[in-house]
Amino acid sequence: MSNCKIHNVRFYKPKPEAIYCMALNKSSKKLAVSRADTSIEIWNLMHTPFIERTIPSMHDNYSIEDIVWSKDKLFSVGLQGFLIEYDLYSLTRKNMMAVTGEAAFCLDVNKDNTSVAVGTEQGYLNIFSIQDDEILFSKFLDKQEGRILCLKYDPSSKYIVSGSVDAIRVWDVNSGHALHKMTTGRSEANKVTVVWCLHVLQDLTIISGDSRGKLTFWDGKIGSQIESYQSHKADILALCVSEDEKSLYCAGTDPNIVNYVEVNVKEGNQKWVKNIQRKVHDHDVRSLVLYDNKLYSGGIDGYLACSYYPPKTLIKYPPILQNPCVTVCSKSRFILLRYAKHLEVWSLGKSADVENNSGLLPLATEPKHLLTLNRTVKSDDGRDVAEGIICCSLSSNGKWIVFSTDTVLRLFHFNYNEGETPELVPVDNLPDECSVSVQAVFTENSSQMILAPRGGNIQVYDLREGTPILAFTIPTQQSIKDTITFLTVSSCGQFLVAADPQSRIVVWYIKQGKWNLQCQLPVYNSPPTAMGIEANSRGLVVVYADHKIIEYDFASKAYTKFSKSLSQNHPKSWPNRLFAVRNITFDPRSKNVTILHDDSNIVVIDQTKVG
Amino acid sequence: MAKLGAYYGLCPLIDQRNLLGVTDDSEIGHVIVTLGKNIAIKYRLSDQKQIHSWRTKDKFSSPVIYDYETNQYVAVFNQVYIRVWKGDEEYVDKLKKYKFNKPIHTLTKCNNKAFVVFKNGDVTPLSFAIENRKDLGTEIAHTENDADVLSASLKNDIVTGVLLRSNETNYFIWTVFSEENKETHKIELTRENVELVGQVLNQTEDQHGVHLLSLWSDGKLYSYPIYTQNERDIPIQVESPGNLFGLIESLSCKSPITMAGLNHHYIAMYGADPNQEGAALILYNSQFKVSQSKQPLKLFTSGAKLWHIEDNILLCVGQNLAVIPFYLDTEQLAALVGSHRAALNDLDPDITIVEEMEVTNWNLGPTAEAPDPHKSIPIRIKTKILEYSKQGLSEATICQEVLPEFIEKEDIDSISTCLEYFCDIPELCLAKLLKFCLIANDKLFKNTQPINSSSLPTNLQPLERCMLLDKILMCSFSDIILLPHIQTHLDLTSTLLLLQYICYLMTEDGHSLPLLNITESENKLIEWGCLLLDANYQKFLLSRDAKILEVLTFYSKLVGEYLNSLESMRQVAPLLTEIKKGKELIKYKQMADCRYSIEQLSLY
Helix, strand or coil: CCEEEEEEECCCCCCCCCEEEEEEECCCCEEEEEECCCCEEEEECCCCCEEEEEECCCCCCCCCCEEEEECCEEEEECCCCEEEEEECCCCEEEEEEECCCCCEEEEEECCCCCEEEEEECCCCEEEEEECCCCEEEEEECCCCCCCEEEEEECCCCCEEEEEEECEEEEEECCCCCEEEEEECCCCCCCCCCEEEEEEECCCCEEEEEECCCEEEEEECCCCEEEEEEECCCCCEEEEEECCCCCEEEEEECCCEEEEEEEEEECCCEEEEEEEEEEECCCCCEEEEEEECCEEEEEECCCCEEEEECCCCEEEEECCCCCCCCEEEECCCCEEEEECCCCEEEEECCEECCCCCCCCECCEEECCEEEEEECCEEECCCCCEEECCEEEEEECCCCCEEEEEECCCEEEEEEECCCCCCCEEEECCCCCCCCCCEEEEEECCCCCEEEEEECCCCEEEEECCCCCCEEEEEECCCCCCCCCCCEEEECCCCCEEEEECCCCCEEEEEEECCEEEEEEECCCCCCCEEEEEECCCCCEEEEEECCCCEEEEECCCCEECHHHHHHHHHCCCCHHHCCCCCCEEEECCCCCCEEEEECCCCEEEEECCCCC | CEEECCCEEEEECCCHHHCCEEEECCCCCEEEEEECCCEEEEEECCCCEEEEEEECCCCECCCCEEECCCCEEEEEECCCEEEEECCCCCECCCCCEEECCCCEEEEEEECCEEEEEECCCCEEEHHHHHHCCCCCCCCCCCCCCCEEEEEEEECCEEEEEEEEECCCCEEEEEEEECCCCEEEEEEEECECCECEEEEEEEECCCCCEEEEEEEECCCEEEEEEEEECCCCCCCCCCCCCCEEEEECCCCECCCCCEEEECCCCEEEEEEECCCCCCEEEEEEECCCCEEEEEEEECCCCCCCCEEEECCEEEEEECCEEEEEEEEECCCCHHHHCCCCCCCCCCCCCCCCCCCCCCCCCCCCCCCCCCCCCCCCCCHHHHHHHHHHHHCCCCHHHHHHHHHHHHHHHCCHHHHHHHHHHCCCCCHHHHHHHHHHHHHCCHHHCCCCCCCCCCCCCHHHCCHHHHHHHHHHHHCCCCHHHHHHHHHHHCCHHHHHHHHHHHHHHHCCCCCCCCCCCHHHHHHHHHHHHHHHHHHCHHHHHHCCCHHHHHHHHHHHHHHHHHHHHHHHHHHHHHHHHHHHHCCCCCCCCCCCCCCEEEEEEECC
16 A cells, blocks of 8 residues: 655756855844855754755856855855845845955954945955945955955954955054054965954954964954964864854864864963864865854865764755755656756656565666756856756646746746657747746646746736736735745645745635635744645645644644644654755545655654554 | 604713613612622612712622612622612622522513522522522523523513523523413524524513514514413414514614513614614514604614613613603504505515414404405406505505506506506606507507597597596596696697697597596596696797697687686576575566666555
């Protein structure tokens, strides 16, 4: 009864992108992670870390050198010389300001989140002031010689400390003059010392990590070196200090993460001494962030690692795209694989039916790669650059493909018959309302396409004519206030569910062509990570980030009895699982069976067996 | 196992001839050396220290012995006096002496009993002698100075004997002392043309009797039964000197040999080395009649005396008295196989050795006949082999003697029979046989029936040659030993011929070797092929002869075929293992594609 054929697809190999920078928003518990392809993932760290939303890579934003949060605003600078503010609701750029000094390497926000300092190639330290809607250029400090590679405001926001080649300077923000210049010295006469990262403590002690692998403590008040430790064998690229300023972590090209703590040495003196080391990454560590006691580290190997002690724990989150990255079309036996910058359509293989459940089945047909789809745009220097894909979908009959990038939404007819070459025909003349969307789904009968455009609302398009015609728009401003990150339609086509990362889950139903609000689930304090509508469209199963599973009945608009008993009965280890649940599906043969999975396990919930 | 240990000197000797004797002392590890005529010293063997010494102005005429019955030391002085003392005294002249009417030859001790040996051949126990010293009178023979006193004990019976030598003949007079009786017998020991060089009294194998072993100058050892305890034994009338017991060839029997019995199996012998250089001390095993341990010594003194005390043999070596410890253990027959050799020199063709053997059988009923081991020898070669096997030669040695003869005589039938009969043919013989077989003239082979096969080299006709070759190829051999022989004896042409023959056998036309099935036959042929290739490796490597290349190509093809078949076997092997275990066969097993696979399983 529970036999099923499992297709093991190993040809989906998205290229893991390195993590270049990370920034932590303590108040909203979000971690912004920027990757080598300039996509930014916002991880929700409230319970189990998972990707809440992704800002796709934009073709002209080809480099992100540093990112920073200012309250809930996200800023980044890159080699193209712009300071960019991101709109997390519409997952795009909000504001873009050119900086003086060409390529920008680093930025920092002051404590009151009123201004942003940007360090540039030419040596100009730009200061921008943050207004509600925009950022305004304030001034730049005295030009210094050499590029500014890292900078930090001091906790009082009066000074900025900048690190460059062979020197660290302390600037007075008001006057714009450099107060102190501290030379780092060189380990080899002809090899420059690059100061890669800095931190400033309350008492203006500057901690710097440079390319010699040395961790140096400076007294910012008088501009002299206090202490220097050879902590690594290669460049130290990242540094982070705990809130109480008693402990710091540093790592870099030598991927050993070393912890220094400040200890009391006789007569009230303090000294920083080396504590335990952690071997977490194999390649360079580019960024370190400390949240509570947990150290988040990211580097060239693409894994986001969370390590803490006690008890000695290491969790590594693999560089997988945010869900959904695979769409399965049951009627046509196609799968749509979403990559960061392109799509692939494959047809699944077929196998003969065998009576007993014996391992591998012989393949009658092999899987075929039918289509690779991407959108290229000409970049500034004339090259064709593929755009990052925000969302995509494939209809169940395999005839419609839709995807959206940061600039456009595209819809295609797809024709494939076995033995022939597949045919892709773009659908031109899309209605104007059809614009860049954050979510896109097709109904099971492939007659309707439902989009969640960037600006909000949900649009339902009718496809029966062969071109999409806007049939209905569902207003969402009242119910869903944040970006829609989940959009599912039931298999019967009657119900539509949308959810945002703040756990607002809304259900609509269709009646005579109009979608009406059915119900809104109670808001839970943890964001949902996966949801699915049951096969018989009776209800919805949602799994939250803290691993709570609920089953909500549409008709009675309440949690089902099973759901209530489950919360008391689930196995003890369930809430402590390390990875968030990614997908939920249902066994069509049995209405009591729910199958869900996370990065390491498939879990089957059989309602009949649970006490 | 008998082993002689390293010898060490005990004390210097003034003059060897003056050494009267070495006897054991009351304490273990001590010996009394009666040096010269004036002094007797008690030594401790472990550190060669003098413990005590006794001097006399009268001369000792016998070694000082310790009498266990009276716990006193006894010695004969000036051949007529006997003194007995406790041992603490230093000068023994002052002690009481007993005078005897008849001159005393010496004192002897056996089994802790002391005896007085008179010059007239009479032997009496010491205590008895001292008491009745005036009345002794039995005259048996007249002795001269060189008379050897022998003694042996058998449980509580003691046999002592005196061997008298003279120019014409030798007499042996022995006395048996049992519980109360004393019997004296006398025999004459002579053999024609040979001289008596040594003698010893030894217990017989069954330890129920004593026999006199006499060694003659032709190396032959004869055994004469002197006394037997077992009354059931029907006394066999044995002529003097007795039965042939064995053959001594590790010592030169031209010179006198001193013998001493160590236990009922071992005899120590001292004599000249057969190479005429120096002397040797050997331990002779009388059970298996082989000499076991040999200790060469630099100088041979004729008539040197040998004493056996506890675990040591004391012997005069040069100017010293040497102590040689020995170790005896039960001999293992397995260690002795093949070591028995008959002395083929000096065999007088007129002498026939008649050995009478009684064959018994334990397992079968009393009436069953014992199987004759000699019956199975094929008649053709029987006589020759019988002769050798009676001498106790191993098969390998017999082959080495017999086969070259046959090869020389070109007696194909005998060679054939030998190959069938023998199982252990030495490799040298195999090589020679191969050579002979390959180059022998066609006419030698009686069966001139040719073999009808194109692939058989013509040089290997006729059929009988092939049959003979087959028999040779069937023999087991050790390749390491055979390799150098092949290299020396087989030249390149013959090797090539043989290789071609093996090629022929391996093809479809070829037959398997007789008595072996196909697998074993092929195994054997592969072994031979490898051996021949190894032996002539360099020649083949450097040669450009087309025939050699042909043969080598054939072999490489053969090896290739075998490897291919191994490959297919390897594929089948797991399947066979599964079948053997009784597991179900999975009809279709597809290797999973790394990229994509479909499997069916029970999810929950």
